[in-house]
Amino acid sequence: MRFLTLFHLSPFLDTAISYVTAFVLGTAIGAERQYRQRTAGLRTNALVAIGAAAFVDLGQRLGGDVESIRVISYVVSGIGFLGAGVIMKEGMNVRGLNTAATLWCSAAVGAIAGSDMVAEAVLLTGVVLFANTALRPLVDAINRIPFAGGTVEATYSVTITVAVEEAGPLGDLLVEHLENAQLPVADLATQERGEEQVALVATLVGTNVAHSELDTLVEHLSRVHGIDHATWQVSTHD
Structure with a gap:
């Protein structure tokens, strides 16, 4: 069986860590979106992060760092089509831009996790959560300022x-x-x-x-x- 020749415990554990990291961090980002009842919630962000991690990890396993960089470029462009699906135009107003941007960030978190940079993935997750939560009061305050x-x-x-x-x-x-x-x-x-x-x-x-x-x-x-x-x-x- 080809599985027996390809399976090695150390790379397998490395892949498992990438998947689990992407799942946990994507879930954390998605939980905030789910709490605010956004179109792309917990499961969507978790799956985007896991998918990005899987593709990058696969490229790295099969072709090394150079091939993983190529895969990352496709992830960056491909996630744009998924993000476009949550953007809706209602008259003069456009909704879903923040949710689409969050999906893009979830893909970035997954790609970083798939590249085995767990600490960097955790850091980016914290920054994304900060942007979506801590900046909200500032946005509300700015929106209440009368404009000329x-x-x-x-x-x-x-x-x-x-x-x-x-x-x-x-x-x-x-x-x-x-x-x-x-x-x-x-x-x-x-x-x-x-x-x-x-x-x-x-x-x-x-x-x-x-x-x-x-x-x-x-x-x-x-x-x-x-x-x-x-x-x-x-x-x-x-």
């Missing part, structure tokens, strides 16, 4: 609701006012508001806009030009 319009990258739009027959000239008027205010328009869209009215939505090119400028503009459109409904909104993004 010129300090974030965002998409601004100005919307006016007008009668259907006035859509053409008032649309030109809206674009003219925005251009005169040095707020170039990227797109002007029309949305139906019943049979007699439409909403004209002007999306701006610039990302740094003072909110006071837009407040003044919509007030001018309402007061001077008699537009009943004029407003603006901002959607922040990474």
